Amino acid sequence: MKIVILLMFCHTTAAVMHVMKIDFTGSSGLTEFPAFEAITEVDDIQVVYCNAKIVEANQDWMQEIFTDHPDQFQWAKDHCYVNSPPFFRYNVDLIMNHFNQSEGIHIFQSSSGCELNMETKELTGFMKYGYDGEDFLEFDLKGRKWIALRKEALFLKQRWDLDILNINLFVDLLTNQCYLWLSESLIAGNRTLFRTDYPSVSLLQKTPSSPVRCHATGFYPKSFLMFWRKDGEEIHEGVHPGDILNNEDSTFQYRVDLDISSVPPEDWARYDCVFQFIGAEDKILIKLDKEVIETNQDESSQIRIIIIAVISVVIAIIIIALAFTAYKRRNERPLTPDSENMSL
Template identity: 65%
Template sequence: MVDFLMKNFNQSEGVHIFQGVGGCGLNKETETLTGFLKYGYDGEDFLELDLTQLKWIARREEALFVKQLWDMETQSLFFNADLVTNQCPYWLNGSLVGGQSTLLRTDNPSVSLLQKTPSSPVRCHATGFYPERFLMFWRKDGEEIHEGVAHGNVLTNQDITFQYYVDLDILSIPPQDWVRYDCVFQFTGGVDRIVIKLDKTLIKTNRGKNK
């Protein structure tokens, strides 16, 4: 529903409020459209648009004169009817579709291992995921670790997905122990996980993959 204040105006007896309210509804199952447009004066019903007969209904005696004038403005009648029965549902449907496409997005990330030099930390990098509710960490023997781990900042991609990384310092890890480590990405509250083993052959460098 869209509320709007049409105008405030002064008369000899003081300040009065002339207020309009219009809205529409869309039943997604039946595809039925509904709309309404009505005005109030000092908080009481004043005029309402009859969309079936395309005329104004006076809700109080003082509105009869305005009704007669507005009924003669046929262009305004057609404009108002089109506004609440065609334009408003169109905007509403567009907002619902756009909102659902955002709220229901579950873009999954691309997770990879990166390393600048053989002695640099191994970066577990995730990108292209949505929403921004996730867990990402390094594990050893299936348990989350914090020592030797550095977390990055969440960044936004151009398509409004996100990217994030977690670095692991490997200098104190013997090569034979690499198999005990892995990186985990999981959406908060989710069940599925993306797990990547700390494997030299999976690490991407400026020279490509390690061998």
């Protein structure tokens, strides 16, 4: 499985938006990861992975695009093999020298792409760079200049503002080229990108005193709402949302916990969990009900309980066996002469 580490920025979208995003990562001091790698996503689905040695299409329809448009496949190879690795290696070294960092693990990343509003057809490009997990620079597409997101980035902003050739290149990439690639992806991958997969929603609880977790999994797209209600109104007090996680089948999962410590049992029926895709009218509702709550108690805890129970039973059996053996020996002991005289 390919991993991009320390991604500090993410792009959220509304229901009418489609997004193409490319995350580039250059690193120094890492031995278990490539010094350069990139991941391309369309609507949060990984479609291309590459590093300095390989370019992989992760969806069948993306492979078809590469086959039908060899110029795009060549562009990907040029950037992954030739252009991007030295660019990121050079800038990692440049920033390390600026910060007087001679060794250690350091990460230089970019997240760039475009969002397409399907109703207005408006296209918005974006490009941002980060260093060691913190935002560093952002490209102002309209102003055609770089914005330093921290004072330590001013030196690089000044250098990049002078590179008019690259600025013009970035403007073209974030507008014309990105629109072309995103449009082709939406056509080729329409069965995947325009589908709606409804989730399986369940209530989970580790112990009777633990928060009740409303868990949804297997849904697509990622534009959704999920929350707890009381008497039909959304609540926030005692509610703890989680993170959106990717499933291996290009769907998502999400959770939101409800603290029930102050909720009396007679009030449980007033609460429910709601899942709804943004822009859709239908909802999935699940009532707070002890009868539908599943336990997701830690397996290790269950195993410990079973082991303790088995050991207790074994010890009890051994004790009973020893007591019975002692009793039997005492009753079967042969009579001595003295005991015979005592019985006469």
